[in-house]
Amino acid sequence: TQLLEQSPQFLSIQEGENLTVYCNSSSVFSSLQWYRQEPGEGPVLLVTVVTGGEVKKLKRLTFQFGDARKDSSLHITAAQPGDTGLYLCAGASSGSEKLVFGKGTKLTVNP
Amino acid sequence: GAGVSQSPSNKVTEKGKDVELRCDPISGHTALYWYRQSLGQGLEFLIYFQGNSAPDKSGLPSDRFSAERTGGSVSTLTIQRTQQEDSAVYLCASSLWGKGASQPQHFGDGTRLSIL
Numbered sequence: 001t002q003l004l005e006q007s008p009q010f011l012s013i014q015e016g017e018n019l020t021v022y023c024n025s026s027s028v029f030s031s032l033q034w035y036r037q038e039p040g041e042g043p044v045l046l047v048t049v050v051t052g053g054e055v056k057k058l059k060r061l062t063f064q065f066g067d068a069r070k071d072s073s074l075h076i077t078a079a080q081p082g083d084t085g086l087y088l089c090a091g092a093s094s095g096s097e098k099l100v101f102g103k104g105t106k107l108t109v110n111p
Numbered sequence: 112g113a114g115v116s117q118s119p120s121n122k123v124t125e126k127g128k129d130v131e132l133r134c135d136p137i138s139g140h141t142a143l144y145w146y147r148q149s150l151g152q153g154l155e156f157l158i159y160f161q162g163n164s165a166p167d168k169s170g171l172p173s174d175r176f177s178a179e180r181t182g183g184s185v186s187t188l189t190i191q192r193t194q195q196e197d198s199a200v201y202l203c204a205s206s207l208w209g210k211g212a213s214q215p216q217h218f219g220d221g222t223r224l225s226i227l
Contacts, residue, residue: 006153033215042115042202042218043154088153097142097161098170099216103153 002027004091006102014110016078021105023089024071030094032065032072037086037104079109113137117203117219125227126195132188132222136205143186144216145178146202154202160186190224198226 005024013019023032031050035043047056049065049072056063060083062075076083086106090099116135124130136143141162146154156170160180171177175193180186190197200223204216 041220045215097159098156101154
């Protein structure tokens with residue numbers, strides 16, 4: 001069974017701080033997606049990374065896919081209260097139609 | 112509508128009752144997924160539909176759970192003889208293709224199910 005471990009599970013920081021969220025597995029994934037979910041809503045896709053070592057930037061968010069395609073990280077620079085939410089990573093395996101989701105990192109950014 | 116629509120948004124029912132949850136995917140999306148999310152947790156895969164192919168039911172937790180998709184569009188998830196542990200948010204997602212899960216999934220806002 002493929003598993004994705006996310007850390008930390010909870011993170012509470014002050015506005016302006018930087019943070020990194022990790023998503024790790026012993027399995028290789030063909031691609032990895034990051035979603036953000038706000039209370040009462042469904043997850044919304046932020047980015048998909050497909051190539052080992054790939055780095056993608058989305059404004060203050062930087063996503064990296066590990067060289068071996070087993071892990072990924074999300075770095076947020078100068079966090080803002082609007083970044084508050086549950087961040088989920090999800091891995092796709094070649095030939096599988098299903099995504100494997102991590103349990104998420106609940107981020108709270110205090111003003 | 113433009114997005115995935117789920118109904119009802121909230122459902123409270125007594126233990127032992129049956130419930131039906133509905134998902135209306137984005138028009139033209141051939142793949143449809145159901146997930147279950149317990150409080151503050153990640154998503155647990157339940158079932159996957161792709162076009163006219165047989166659904167992948169490998170995530171259904173028990174035979175009390177079933178789902179169907181009529182006409183390749185609307186899907187209904189049915190839970191029979193509900194138990195308290197069935198309380199969760201049930202999320203539906205659709206994607207343009209089912210060829211590989213790397214396609215972005217578009218989620219509805221979920222049905223929050225509470226079993227008393």
